[in-house]
Amino acid sequence: MTIRLPAFDYLTPETLEDAAAALADPDRSVIIVAGGTDVVPKMKRRQMTPEVLVSLSKIESLRGIRRDDEGRCVLGASTTLAEIHGSSLVPEVFASAAGDVASPQIRNTATLGGNLSLDTRCNYIDMSDSWRQASGYCLKDGGDTCWVAPRSNKCWAISSSDLATVALALGGSVKLTSVRGERMVPVEELYNNDGIAYSTQAPDEILVELVLPKDCGRATYQKLRRRGSIDFPLLGVAAVVSFDDAGVCASARIVVGAVASAPLRATEAEEFVVGRSFTKEVLEEAGRLATQSVRPQDNTDTGSRYRKWMVPVFVEQALRAVADTSE
Amino acid sequence: MSGAFSVVGERLPRVDAMDQTMGKTQYVDDMTLPGMLVGRHLTSIHAHARILSIDTSRAEALVGVHAVITGADLPITYGILPISQDEHALAVGRVRYVGEPVAAVAAINPEIAEQALALIDVSYEPLDEVVTLEQALETDHPMLHGDGLGQNVHRSAALEFGDVEEGFARADYVREDVFFFGGNTHAALETHVALASYSQTGKLTLWSSTQVPHYVHRTLEKVLELPAGRIRVIATAIGGGFGGKTDPFSHELTAAKLSMVTGRPVKINLSREEVFYAHRGRHPVLMWVKTGFENNGQITSMHFKTFLDGGAYSSYGVASLYYTGALQTTTYRIPNYRFEGLRVFTNKPPCGPKRGHGTPQPRFGLECHLDKAAADLGLDPVTIRQVNAVEPFSTTVNHLRITSCALVECIDKVVEASDFTVKRGRLPSGRGVGLAVGAYMSGAGLPIYFNDMPQSEVQIKIDRGGGVTVYSMATDIGQGSTTMLATVVAEALGLEPRDINMVIADTDLTPVDLGSYSSRVTFMAGNAAVTAGAKIRSRVVQAVADELGVDPAQVVTKGGRVGVSGDLDRCVTWAEAVRLAIAATGPLVESGGYTAPKLAGTFRGAGVGISPAYSYSACVVEVDCAADTGLVKVERVWLAHDIGRALNPLLTEGQVEGGVYMGLGEALYEEHTFRGGLHRGPSLLDYKIPTALDMPPVETFLVESDDPEGPLGAKEVGQGPLLPVIPAVANAIHDALGVRIDEVPITPQKIVAALRNVSRGRPGRIGPETIPDFEFSRLTRVEPPEGFVTP
Numbered sequence A: 001m002t003i004r005l006p007a008f009d010y011l012t013p014e015t016l017e018d019a020a021a022a023l024a025d026p027d028r029s030v031i032i033v034a035g036g037t038d039v040v041p042k043m044k045r046r047q048m049t050p051e052v053l054v055s056l057s058k059i060e061s062l063r064g065i066r067r068d069d070e071g072r073c074v075l076g077a078s079t080t081l082a083e084i085h086g087s088s089l090v091p092e093v094f095a096s097a098a099g100d101v102a103s104p105q106i107r108n109t110a111t112l113g114g115n116l117s118l119d120t121r122c123n124y125i126d127m128s129d130s131w132r133q134a135s136g137y138c139l140k141d142g143g144d145t146c147w148v149a150p151r152s153n154k155c156w157a158i159s160s161s162d163l164a165t166v167a168l169a170l171g172g173s174v175k176l177t178s179v180r181g182e183r184m185v186p187v188e189e190l191y192n193n194d195g196i197a198y199s200t201q202a203p204d205e206i207l208v209e210l211v212l213p214k215d216c217g218r219a220t221y222q223k224l225r226r227r228g229s230i231d232f233p234l235l236g237v238a239a240v241v242s243f244d245d246a247g248v249c250a251s252a253r254i255v256v257g258a259v260a261s262a263p264l265r266a267t268e269a270e271e272f273v274v275g276r277s278f279t280k281e282v283l284e285e286a287g288r289l290a291t292q293s294v295r296p297q298d299n300t301d302t303g304s305r306y307r308k309w310m311v312p313v314f315v316e317q318a319l320r321a322v323a324d325t326s327e
Numbered sequence B: 001m002s003g004a005f006s007v008v009g010e011r012l013p014r015v016d017a018m019d020q021t022m023g024k025t026q027y028v029d030d031m032t033l034p035g036m037l038v039g040r041h042l043t044s045i046h047a048h049a050r051i052l053s054i055d056t057s058r059a060e061a062l063v064g065v066h067a068v069i070t071g072a073d074l075p076i077t078y079g080i081l082p083i084s085q086d087e088h089a090l091a092v093g094r095v096r097y098v099g100e101p102v103a104a105v106a107a108i109n110p111e112i113a114e115q116a117l118a119l120i121d122v123s124y125e126p127l128d129e130v131v132t133l134e135q136a137l138e139t140d141h142p143m144l145h146g147d148g149l150g151q152n153v154h155r156s157a158a159l160e161f162g163d164v165e166e167g168f169a170r171a172d173y174v175r176e177d178v179f180f181f182g183g184n185t186h187a188a189l190e191t192h193v194a195l196a197s198y199s200q201t202g203k204l205t206l207w208s209s210t211q212v213p214h215y216v217h218r219t220l221e222k223v224l225e226l227p228a229g230r231i232r233v234i235a236t237a238i239g240g241g242f243g244g245k246t247d248p249f250s251h252e253l254t255a256a257k258l259s260m261v262t263g264r265p266v267k268i269n270l271s272r273e274e275v276f277y278a279h280r281g282r283h284p285v286l287m288w289v290k291t292g293f294e295n296n297g298q299i300t301s302m303h304f305k306t307f308l309d310g311g312a313y314s315s316y317g318v319a320s321l322y323y324t325g326a327l328q329t330t331t332y333r334i335p336n337y338r339f340e341g342l343r344v345f346t347n348k349p350p351c352g353p354k355r356g357h358g359t360p361q362p363r364f365g366l367e368c369h370l371d372k373a374a375a376d377l378g379l380d381p382v383t384i385r386q387v388n389a390v391e392p393f394s395t396t397v398n399h400l401r402i403t404s405c406a407l408v409e410c411i412d413k414v415v416e417a418s419d420f421t422v423k424r425g426r427l428p429s430g431r432g433v434g435l436a437v438g439a440y441m442s443g444a445g446l447p448i449y450f451n452d453m454p455q456s457e458v459q460i461k462i463d464r465g466g467g468v469t470v471y472s473m474a475t476d477i478g479q480g481s482t483t484m485l486a487t488v489v490a491e492a493l494g495l496e497p498r499d500i501n502m503v504i505a506d507t508d509l510t511p512v513d514l515g516s517y518s519s520r521v522t523f524m525a526g527n528a529a530v531t532a533g534a535k536i537r538s539r540v541v542q543a544v545a546d547e548l549g550v551d552p553a554q555v556v557t558k559g560g561r562v563g564v565s566g567d568l569d570r571c572v573t574w575a576e577a578v579r580l581a582i583a584a585t586g587p588l589v590e591s592g593g594y595t596a597p598k599l600a601g602t603f604r605g606a607g608v609g610i611s612p613a614y615s616y617s618a619c620v621v622e623v624d625c626a627a628d629t630g631l632v633k634v635e636r637v638w639l640a641h642d643i644g645r646a647l648n649p650l651l652t653e654g655q656v657e658g659g660v661y662m663g664l665g666e667a668l669y670e671e672h673t674f675r676g677g678l679h680r681g682p683s684l685l686d687y688k689i690p691t692a693l694d695m696p697p698v699e700t701f702l703v704e705s706d707d708p709e710g711p712l713g714a715k716e717v718g719q720g721p722l723l724p725v726i727p728a729v730a731n732a733i734h735d736a737l738g739v740r741i742d743e744v745p746i747t748p749q750k751i752v753a754a755l756r757n758v759s760r761g762r763p764g765r766i767g768p769e770t771i772p773d774f775e776f777s778r779l780t781r782v783e784p785p786e787g788f789v790t791p
C-alpha cells in the first residue's frame, strides 16, 4: 500500500514576491516545498499536515550557480544536489559533499535550499503515525517527553544535513527573503542546537541563495555512514584550514555535524591547532578536544557510543586530509 | 554436457525475462477489477494487551466505507503447521505484538479507508510485555498463549545420536563457544498484496503474492468454511519472497472475508511497515556448541544447544527449531551428536522461514567454532574441514541419507581460486580472508501436512498444432522455476524453452505443487516434469517410429523435429509428429508426479532435515576493514556450489549471487532490533540492506555432481549458497584484525569495541558469554543408523 498524502492545496508562484506573499497567509498553515524529498515522506508519516504547500519549482531566479563580481560562489536555492555535484564553479569540497548526500535518485530532485533548511531527525519521530502512537508522541511531536533523554526538557533530534556542516565550515552566508524584506545571515547564525527550534529562519522566510567565499583554503568533508549510498550522516566532519609557508596552521574551522541538533564548531580544537604544525600528537589532541563538546545520543543508526568514538577518528582523518600536501 | 543435452546447460535468459525487464509483468497491485474496494488493517499499538472492546460504529457510518470486520468475524484459528494453529486473521481477545492486525475496513478509496481506521475505537488493557529470551524463561510474566503466569516456552527438543559423553571422553581436545545470530527479515522488493473477489455464484477467487497457493487454499477453506472447490487461489507474479510469503497471512483472509461481506472485489496491499510486522523472518538464535576433536582435527563428538526467540506466534517455529540442529551433520562426519533446542514466545512479530530456514544461524556458529578449534590444534581452516568432510553416499549419525556430495571439490575450488592458503595470515593488517562451507536440502522430505500424495504434480497438454502447455502450481518467486520447468520439458521434446507455454500457480488450472519453499521446486516439480515429458516423448516417438517404419530407439527429438538418429532426411516436424501421436493413441495429455522416498526415521523430530538430496557450498570472502572505524569492505567473494547439474548456468549463478548478497547483508548490516516491543526501524531507510555499492564481485563455480535422483542430475541452489557467506565474513574479519565477533550482524561498533578490548589487555572478542540455565527434559536417545561407521 502506497501510503497516501493528506489533502493539501498546492501553489506554484512564479516570482519570489508571490511566493513570499503566499507564505505570509495568516489563516492557514503554509510550508515551502522544493524537491520534496523530505517534505513528502514527512507528510506521509503525518509528522506534519500543512494546508498549503508553496512550491518553488516555477521560480526561475532560484536556479543556477554563478560566480559574482568578487569571485564568490553563489548557489540558487533550487539548484539540485546533482547539479552542484557536477559543477566546476563550486568549491570542490562542497561539490563532493553534495555527492555524498542520500542517493543518485534523490540528488536529482533534492535541492540546496531544502538541504540547508532540513528539519532535524530522530528515530523516535521519523516514523509512521501508528508507530508514534505506540511509542507515545515525543516532545517534538506535541508530547511532553523526549524519549531519547527522558529526563531532559530539550529535544535531541539530530541535524542531519551534510551541506549545512560544510557551508558552516566554509564561512558561507545565506540570503533569506520574506514579505518583511531581505536579509543576509551567516550560516553560523542559521542554526540553533535545539531539535525543535533548530533554525533561526522564520517559517515564512525563503532561502534564496547560498554565498560561499572566493577562497576556501584547504578543505575536506568526511562523512560517516554504513552503506555506500542513501544513508544520512552518522557523523560528518568538515575542516577548512590554511597554512603559512613554514607549514604552520594559520587558520582553521572545524565543524562537527550530525551529533547534535545543529552543526557545531569545535572551537577548542580550532584554537589548539592554529599556530601548530599537524603532527600526529597535534591531530590526536585536536580530536580529543573536539570530542569534549559533543554528546551524541542513541537516536539514529548505530549506538551513541560508537558515534562518540568516531568523533576524534574523523576529526583526525579530516585534519590529515587537509594537511596532506602530497597532491 | 553439450553432447548429452540440447537446451539443458545453456545460458538461456529466463522465459519471462523480457516482460520483467520491460515492466510488463503484472503483479497483484497492477490489477484492478470493476467496483474494487481498498482494504486496510488497523494494527495494534501495544506489544501485549487485552482487547476490552472494539467499537466500529463510527467507521461504519463514514460515507464510502463498505464494511468493517474484526476478530469476531473470523474466529477460526489457522497456522502453517497442523500442530500449531494459533493465529487469527484479526486479533481475538488479545494482541501480542505491535503491528498485529486488529480490524479491517473496505472503502471506496485509500483516503477513506485510512480515515475509517482512525474512527475504530479499540479499548485495550495493557499487559506485562515479554520481549527478551530471558524474560520468556522467567516464570512471573503472563503466558502469551494460555492463561496466567509462567514460562513462555513454545517447544523444546532434545535428541542424542550415539554416545556424546563417550565421544568427549575419547577426544584429545574439547572446545566450547557461545554465539548469537540477530534476527533479520526478507525485505522483498514487492510488499504483500492480495486481491479477493467473491462472485454472485458463491465462488471466491484470491490473487495473491504468495509462495504457497496450495497452503493458502487450504487455509481459506478452513477459516472461511467454504468448500475447497469454491475457492480459487492464483499466485500472481511475485516480486521476491525469500520465505516471507510462505505462510498464510491475515490480509489474504481479510480481503476474502471483506469481499464476501461487501460483494465487491477487495484489494489489500500492506505498507512496508506492515510487511516488517508480518515478518516470519530469521529467528534470533543464541547458541552454544561443544565439540571434541582428535589431534588431527577429527570430530569425536558434538553437543549443540540453540535458543530461538520466536516472536508472538508459532508459524513454522517447530520446524525452525529442529532445523537449528539438523544439518550440522550433513557437512561433517560427527560420530556422536546431541542437539538441544528451545523456542520461546515473545511480544514481537512472529519469526519464521527465511532463505536457509533455521540453518544459517547454527552454520555461522559451527563454522566460526571450527576455525577457532583449528587454530588451537595448529591446523589450518582447510584441513580441519577436509578431515571431517562427509562422504558421498553415506548416512549421518542423525539418520540423514547423503547421496551426491562434492563438498571437498567445492572447498578445493574456492581455496585455489582465491589463493586462500597463501593469503591467510599474510595480508597486510586490516585485510583478511575467511573460509566456510554449508549444505542445504533439495526439498523437505515431508509435506507440511501428513499425506501420501505426490509432493508435486505436473501436466503437459499438446495442441494439434504442436503447441506445448505445461501446468504446474510451482510459484516463480524470481528463482526461475517457470524457466526451469520449460527447460526440462523442452529438453525432452527437442524444443526450445521459449516454445513452451506455461500455466502456473492457479488452483483451478494447475495440479498441486506444495510451493516454493525448502528449495524443493527444481528437485520435485522438475522430476514431475521430467516424468510427464518422458511420457509425451515416448508416445510421439512411437508414433513417428511407426510412421517411418523404424525402431523407436532410433528416433530422436531435436530442433523441432522428430526423426531418425543420424539420418536427418528421415524426419517429420514436431507438429506433424504430434498429430501422428494423437491420431494413433488419442489426446496427448500426460502428467507426472514426484513423491520423495521415505527417508524419515521413527524418532520425534526425524521428519526435519531429511531430503532426497543435499547441495553443498564452500565460500571464501576477502575483506578490508578499517581498524579505526570498524567499517568493513568486502573485496571479493568466491563461491563454489555443488548443484548436481546446472540446468541453466545463467540462472543458477544468479541464485548464487543473490545468496551472497543476502548473506553479506545479514553478516554486516541487517538486524531486526526492538526497543521493548517496538521495532526500531520498520522502513527500508532504517533497516539496512546493502546497496549496489556495497556488493563486491563474486566468482561463482558450479560443481556438477550429477545427483542420481535429481531431475537430469540437478539439486537446489536457491538457499544453500547463502549459508557459508556469513561465517566466512566473520572468519575473514578475524584474519584481518585478530578479533572475534561472535554475533551477527558484525557492526562497525562491535569491531571497534573488540579492538578497544585488545588495547586494554582484554580478549578481542564481542559476543554472548553464557546461555540460559534451562533444563532440557526428555532426552531422546537414538541409535545411529544401521551400517553407520564411526570414522
Ligand SMILES: Cc1cc2nc3c(=O)[nH]c(=O)nc-3n(C[C@H](O)[C@H](O)[C@H](O)COP(=O)(O)OP(=O)(O)OC[C@H]3O[C@@H](n4cnc5c(N)ncnc54)[C@H](O)[C@@H]3O)c2cc1C
Residues within 6 Å of the ligand: A031, A032, A033, A034, A035, A036, A037, A038, A039, A040, A041, A056, A077, A078, A081, A100, A101, A102, A103, A106, A109, A110, A111, A112, A113, A114, A115, A116, A117, A118, A119, A160, A161, A162, A163, A205, A206, A207, A208, A230, A231, A232, A233, B685
Ligand atoms: C532516503 C533519504 C536519504 C537522505 N539522505 C540524506 C543525506 O545523506 N544527507 C542529507 O543532508 N540529507 C539527506 N536526505 C534529506 C533530503 O533529501 C535532503 O536534505 C534534500 O536536500 C532536501 O531537499 P528538498 O529540495 O527535497 O527539500 P524539501 O523536502 O522540499 O524541503 C525540506 C525542508 O526545507 C524547506 N525548504 C525547502 N526549500 C526551502 C527554501 N528555499 N527556503 C526555505 N525553506 C526551504 C521545506 O519547507 C522543508 O522544511 C535524505 C532523504 C531521504 C528520503
